[in-house]
Amino acid sequence: MSRFLPLLVGAIVLAFWEVFVRVLQVPKFVLPPPSLIADALVANLPQLLDALRQTLEMTLAAFAASFIGGLALAILFVQSRLIERSLLPYAVVLQVTPIVAIAPLIVIWVGVDHVERAVFILATIVAFFPILSNASFGLRSVDPGLADLFRLYRATGWQRLWLLQLPSALPALLAGARISAGLALIGAVVAEFVAGSGEATGLAWRIVESGNRLEIPRMFAALLLLSLTGLALNAAIAGIEHRLLRRWHVSHGESS
Amino acid sequence: MLTLAGIRKNYPNGLAALDRVDLTIADGSFTSIVGPSGCGKSTLLRLIAGLASPSQGRIEGQPGTIGLVFQDPTLMPWADVESNVYLPLRLAGMARADAAPRIVEALALVGLADFAKAYPRALSGGMRMRVAIARAMVTQPRLLLMDEPFAALDEITRNKLNDDLLRLWRQQGFTAIFVTHSVFESVYLSTEIAVMTPRPGRILARHVVAGPAVRDGDFRISQVYLDTCRAVSHDLEQAMAVTA
Incomplete structure (x- = not known):
């Protein structure tokens, strides 16, 4: 029953919205009724789906790059405090500098002829840090007793990494991946906004375009697709997390 | 000595x-x-x-060959009992198939032959300690x-x-x-x-x-x-x- 509560709330809000807009005769370029948004979605579906595909490709590429890069750097950090101390401040600088502020620079450097490269780099920068920090934390959260056992049995560095550190880091790594996937989508959209010149034709560009043309229903339709994409990404990683952790981790109870 | x-x-x-x-x-x-x-x-x-x-x-x-048992069972929570007992042999480079009879033997020694596929969190404190002992025994330590x-x-x-x-x-x-x-x-x-x-x-x-x-x-x-x-x-x- 409680599974359907959010749907029920959504239906009530939509109905109220529809009635409110029609009764008060709100202009559709200010707030279109849901029915009109649905029409716009259907009418523009091929174009919007194509835009969604582009944004999704960027998001997934950036997520994959930040996952691999963040994990690799975290592994490097755990091997050597010296490397961590030398590099971590720069990773933090990337994290705390607002992406919108770096975007024009990245666009000038790599994006003049290849906007998608700039979008990819910007989205990767945004998605990178949660992986790095969560993976570093996880890789260090090794049971000291198990670490002793691995030393007693003369484990090699690879065995330590593969059989001890990575499994220990898995829960934290997955939590980081969930944040990072969401950020990759946000990063891709923000980067498209900044870099968008008509060459980048992802969902963000469709939103800007619709805004410029006062096609507000289409703008809402694109927004809806973006939200659904974010939800799907989140659900996909939650699913992976469940598969990997359900048998042993405290976050997944016996009953599940 | x-x-x-x-x-x-x-x-x-x-x-x-x-x-x-x-x-x-x-x-x-x-x-x-x-x-x-x-x-x-x-x-x-x-x-x-x-x-x-x-x-x-x-x-x-x-x-x-030395076996070590701590106050905590110190098992790998992500691995089942069998894999936990396999660990010392695995670290020594022994293939799983070769290790299998020794794992079975070690689990039988501590009376856990039927729990090879269980995960540590499903076991009681005493059983976890038995797994830790089986893991220590699997290398036949002196x-x-x-x-x-x-x-x-x-x-x-x-x-x-x-x-x-x-x-x-x-x-x-x-x-x-x-x-x-x-x-x-x-x-x-x-x-x-x-x-x-x-x-x-x-x-x-x-x-x-x-x-x-x-x-x-x-x-x-x-x-x-x-x-x-x-x-x-x-x-x-x-x-x-x-x-x-």
Whole structure:
């Protein structure tokens, strides 16, 4: 029953919205009724789906790059405090500098002829840090007793990494991946906004375009697709997390 | 024979955790190390295991294969019982198929043959400790080091595990070094007992337990048992008085 509560709330809000807009005769370029948004979605579906595909490709590429890069750097950090101390401040600088502020620079450097490269780099920068920090934390959260056992049995560095550190880091790594996937989508959209010149034709560009043309229903339709994409990404990683952790981790109870 | 001669181990701040520890342990013996908390019992065990090196002195005669059991079962929560027991062999580069019969054997030794596919969180505290013992036994160690392995268990489970441990020791013939703060447990299990003083840790006294080879509930109420408990307790009180 409680599974359907959010749907029920959504239906009530939509109905109220529809009635409110029609009764008060709100202009559709200010707030279109849901029915009109649905029409716009259907009418523009091929174009919007194509835009969604582009944004999704960027998001997934950036997520994959930040996952691999963040994990690799975290592994490097755990091997050597010296490397961590030398590099971590720069990773933090990337994290705390607002992406919108770096975007024009990245666009000038790599994006003049290849906007998608700039979008990819910007989205990767945004998605990178949660992986790095969560993976570093996880890789260090090794049971000291198990670490002793691995030393007693003369484990090699690879065995330590593969059989001890990575499994220990898995829960934290997955939590980081969930944040990072969401950020990759946000990063891709923000980067498209900044870099968008008509060459980048992802969902963000469709939103800007619709805004410029006062096609507000289409703008809402694109927004809806973006939200659904974010939800799907989140659900996909939650699913992976469940598969990997359900048998042993405290976050997944016996009953599940 | 395992020999510890003039062992000193300093804390990072330079104070001695252990000082002038001399101890010889005969092959096949069951030696308990008894002492108040903070006397460096665990440190001594880590030195024997080779997980730390002494600041002074030398340790000789450690066999190549050593088993280690901690106070916590220290299992890998992400791996089932079988994989946990496989770990030492896996780290030694043995293929799973080759290790399989030895894993089965080790689990049978501790009475967990039916739990190979269970995950640690599905097991009771006593069963987890059995898995830890099976993992230590799977390499067929010549020396088994145990650091208060049963301290966190209830008394019934502890007595049962004590008996199982003695049976294993008789069957397998390894040398056992058992750290505990329980006088009763040490007398029940051991052929020899070393009493330690705290800060810096040092061997205050040694006792030979003249008990029967095969021990059971009767031994717990025998005069030898009671006399030895009294003598060890007396030494332990003296050990405490050193710091008090």
